[in-house]
Amino acid sequence: MSAIRYVSTRGSAERASFRDVVLSGTAPDGGLWMPADIPRLPKARIADLAELPYPDLAALILSAFVGDAIPDERLFEICQEAYAGFDDPEVAPLVPLAGRHWLLELFHGPTLAFKDFALQVVGRIMAELIDAEEGGQPLVLVGATSGDTGSAAIAAIADRANIGLVMLHPEGRVSEVQRRQMTTVDAPNIVNLAVKGSFDDCQRIVKQLFASGVGDLRLGAVNSINWLRIAGQVPYYFAAAAKLNAVDRPLAFAVPTGNFGNAFAGHVARAMGLPVERLIVASNANAILPRTIATGLYERGEALATSAPAMDIQVASNFERLLFDADPAATPGQMELLSQEGRFHLTAPQRRVLDAMFAGASAHEGAIADAMRWARDRAGQVIDPHTAAGLHAALASDLPHDVPIVTLATAHPAKFPDAVAEALGERPAAPERLRAIFGREERYATVEADPKAVASHLEDIARTLA
Numbered sequence: 076m077s078a079i080r081y082v083s084t085r086g087s088a089e090r091a092s093f094r095d096v097v098l099s100g101t102a103p104d105g106g107l108w109m110p111a112d113i114p115r116l117p118k119a120r121i122a123d124l125a126e127l128p129y130p131d132l133a134a135l136i137l138s139a140f141v142g143d144a145i146p147d148e149r150l151f152e153i154c155q156e157a158y159a160g161f162d163d164p165e166v167a168p169l170v171p172l173a174g175r176h177w178l179l180e181l182f183h184g185p186t187l188a189f190k191d192f193a194l195q196v197v198g199r200i201m202a203e204l205i206d207a208e209e210g211g212q213p214l215v216l217v218g219a220t221s222g223d224t225g226s227a228a229i230a231a232i233a234d235r236a237n238i239g240l241v242m243l244h245p246e247g248r249v250s251e252v253q254r255r256q257m258t259t260v261d262a263p264n265i266v267n268l269a270v271k272g273s274f275d276d277c278q279r280i281v282k283q284l285f286a287s288g289v290g291d292l293r294l295g296a297v298n299s300i301n302w303l304r305i306a307g308q309v310p311y312y313f314a315a316a317a318k319l320n321a322v323d324r325p326l327a328f329a330v331p332t333g334n335f336g337n338a339f340a341g342h343v344a345r346a347m348g349l350p351v352e353r354l355i356v357a358s359n360a361n362a363i364l365p366r367t368i369a370t371g372l373y374e375r376g377e378a379l380a381t382s383a384p385a386m387d388i389q390v391a392s393n394f395e396r397l398l399f400d401a402d403p404a405a406t407p408g409q410m411e412l413l414s415q416e417g418r419f420h421l422t423a424p425q426r427r428v429l430d431a432m433f434a435g436a437s438a439h440e441g442a443i444a445d446a447m448r449w450a451r452d453r454a455g456q457v458i459d460p461h462t463a464a465g466l467h468a469a470l471a472s473d474l475p476h477d478v479p480i481v482t483l484a485t486a487h488p489a490k491f492p493d494a495v496a497e498a499l500g501e502r503p504a505a506p507e508r509l510r511a512i513f514g515r516e517e518r519y520a521t522v523e524a525d526p527k528a529v530a531s532h533l534e535d536i537a538r539t540l541a
């Protein structure tokens with residue numbers, strides 16, 4: 076296995092190794108890291124994946140991004156450990172809905188959302204790389220969450236030696252279950268901050284801190300800024316295709332979208348050779364991406380609060396990776412325009428990629444509730460509001476009828492009991508893992524939407540690790 080090199084989407088940073096990419100935040104020029112080349116798997120190798128249990132499949136796909144940074148045998152062990160805590164033996168079961176519609180259940184991990192797929196691996200690989208350093212500096216992670224990344228990152232990092240995590244969530248804009256999943260974890264290396272602002276404010280602060288640095292702290296990312304987050308979400312696209320015997324015939328995925336990490340992982344799966352006919356980018360009323368796909372204009376607005384709060388996002392971080400993949404030279408200027416003017420136009424090559432491979436659909440609140448009712452009435456499935464936005468888009472798709480559509484079920488319905496009860500008239504049963512969080516004390520501080528307020532918490536946690 077050889078070394079994999081990574082490039083920045085802004086084009087002016089030196090190439091970096093897998094290790095440097097995983098243990099850092101944004102690239103020094105402010106961009107996001109991408110592999111210099113996305114490796115393509117031969118067809119026969121993809122077909123063989125059907126035989127593999129999920130952890131082996133994941134290790135095989137991940138090894139293409141890890142290269143020689145971790146020996147293959149160790150990577151296999153890490154993946155076994157990462158998925159051992161999932162409560163379904165298939166890890167990502169595929170459930171039939173009706174006709175050509177399927178649900179890929181991605182909520183069987185420790186925090187009941189799809190973020191566990193990558194973060195259970197990220198936490199272990201970070202620890203592996205840090206442990207291998209002699210006398211290395213502690214790693215201080217800073218993340219922004221609209222609800223699910225937070226708990227998944229905390230579950231992956233809590234109590235790890237030499238790693239601390241400060242997690243920002245928008246005050247009052249995550250569900251009670253999501254908040255408690257983060258704030259009831261009692262670990263000395265975890266700090267939760269409720270930010271007076273939106274998720275976009277939280278993410279902006281995180282990116283500003285990476286750009287400015289905080290003293291001489293070694294900062295790292297748990298958001299999908301970190302390439303390993305994207306890589307860790309690629310394997311389940313292959314697993315779904317293998318289950319449908321669709322490794323050499325077209326299929327489509329409807330992907331509930333906020334920060335575009337999950338959808339971009341699907342794009343990477345296709346680039347690696349999976350015959351993905353269409354990625355249907357499904358949003359809630361925050362329809363910036365479906366609108367961009369339709370018009371070619373990316374224009375930031377105010378994030379609206381919806382029943383699918385993890386997708387209440389206007390600046391979809393990973394869209395930058397798609398722009399770069401389609402037209403690298405144009406991307407730095409577009410990102411500059413976005414920060415100065417809040418908008419930019421796609422170039423012709425970028426529009427061609429979007430038109431050929433993506434579709435978009437947004438679901439307002441009524442459509443989300445309708446999709447929840449459709450899933451219950453037609454297939455006996457209770458789904459969460461984010462998955463419902465995906466299903467709404469899948470049902471509206473104009474793809475030929477022989478193309479199966481897999482909707483990614485990104486969260487367990489019990490994470491959003493109020494929204495489910497409002498649509499279906501009854502509250503979803505809470506799995507054992509969730510019941511415990513209700514008796515426990517919550518710990519978090521509230522801060523202004525200001526990088527300085529967050530920096531002081533990063534310094535405090537760094538002192539405890541030193």
Ligand SMILES: Cc1ncc(COP(=O)(O)O)c(C=O)c1O
Pocket residue numbers: 188221222223224331332333334335336337338385386461462485486
């Ligand atoms: C339940 C759920 N669905 C969908 C999304 C959107 O995913 P992404 O940000 O990768 O587009 C999120 C947040 O990331 C989420 O928590």
Ligand SMILES: N[C@@H](CCOP(=O)(O)O)C(=O)O
Pocket residue numbers: 219220221222223224225297298299300333334336385386392
């Ligand atoms: N919806 C996300 C927002 C952060 O996205 P990420 O994939 O970049 O971590 C969340 O649940 O926090």
